Amino acid sequence: MEETRQIAASPVVGSLINEIAPSQARRSALFYATVIGTVVLFWVLLGIFTRPVGHLAAFWPANAVLLGLMVRFPRLATWQGWCAAFIGYLIADLVTGGHPVAVLLLTGANMAGVGTGYALMRLLSEPDRRLRRPLSVLYLALVVVVAASAAGIVGSIAEPILFGGTPFSGWTYWFIAELVNYIAILLVILAMPDPPALRWPGRRQARLITIDPARMLPVLAVPLSAVAGMLIGGPGAVAFPVPALLWCAVSYSVFVNALMALLFSAWTLLALSRGYLPVSAAP
Numbered sequence: 001m002e003e004t005r006q007i008a009a010s011p012v013v014g015s016l017i018n019e020i021a022p023s024q025a026r027r028s029a030l031f032y033a034t035v036i037g038t039v040v041l042f043w044v045l046l047g048i049f050t051r052p053v054g055h056l057a058a059f060w061p062a063n064a065v066l067l068g069l070m071v072r073f074p075r076l077a078t079w080q081g082w083c084a085a086f087i088g089y090l091i092a093d094l095v096t097g098g099h100p101v102a103v104l105l106l107t108g109a110n111m112a113g114v115g116t117g118y119a120l121m122r123l124l125s126e127p128d129r130r131l132r133r134p135l136s137v138l139y140l141a142l143v144v145v146v147a148a149s150a151a152g153i154v155g156s157i158a159e160p161i162l163f164g165g166t167p168f169s170g171w172t173y174w175f176i177a178e179l180v181n182y183i184a185i186l187l188v189i190l191a192m193p194d195p196p197a198l199r200w201p202g203r204r205q206a207r208l209i210t211i212d213p214a215r216m217l218p219v220l221a222v223p224l225s226a227v228a229g230m231l232i233g234g235p236g237a238v239a240f241p242v243p244a245l246l247w248c249a250v251s252y253s254v255f256v257n258a259l260m261a262l263l264f265s266a267w268t269l270l271a272l273s274r275g276y277l278p279v280s281a282a283p
Contacts, residue, residue: 033080040066040088048096050270059269062089064182067114067147068189071121071129086111105158113151113178117143131191131254144186148178184265187258218247222260226267238268 043062050059066085070077089110093103120143121129128136152175159170221244229240241264248260 028075029078029080032076032078033084036066036069036076036081037084037088039069040085041092044089044092045096048092059266060177060181061185061266063110063114063151063178064185065189067117067121067182068186070114070118072189072192077118082111082115085114102158102162105154105162109151109154109158109174112154113147116150117147117182120146129190131187140186140190141183144179144182148175148182151175151178180265180269184262188255188262191255191258193255215251218244218251219260221247222264226264230271238272 040062043065047060047062070081086107089107090103093106094100098106124136124139124143127133128139131137131140149171152171152173155174156167156171159165159173160167163170222241225241225244229237232240245257245260245264249257252260
């Protein structure tokens, strides 16, 4: 035993341990950074491919997903992770034909909003970051308003340069688009159950396979009412699914409701931008 202690305490073994630990930490940081960069690249490409030609994307999930992951999993929020996210934004815009000046301005707006939101979210307690108290949603709303405003400031600079508009119109567009995407997506990520809670014992999992049709009615009512609004049209078409969403609110958990709100918001933004949802009051 004494000999083992001497070996462990020897300078050679100590130096080897000191070399192995940092190398493992570097590999972990590189892995997490790769994950962040890949996730950002995927969601940015999705936003680019779903936007109308010649316009900015109305549904832009990349910023909200990045902010949610950084807040939910702090080990991702390293300087390597932030650099990987920045590179992911750049690559996605460049490979789709973006001009370098436009790419830098748009990436600056994205990173400004996410960075501001992350700094403010870290000031909140863990229960508030996980939406476990009544005031948590209010705190989250304040955070995303400030984060969207920060993105809007860079957008007010980019708008005259890229699109010939006014700084105020740029700030307004960026603010509204960022606010909608943050509210819709962040709620889902922050309210999502922890991974261990998703692993049920075999007996409980067997019971979950049996689905009560009555419990599925609120979920089915949302897409049906959305299709009805699209077919009928008019200024009130967007509000058609609201009763179904309220039905979901009294029937399901916070996470399920956040997920339904996300799907509804994404559908509404895409339908409006593509012209599938006619809301004009003209006959």
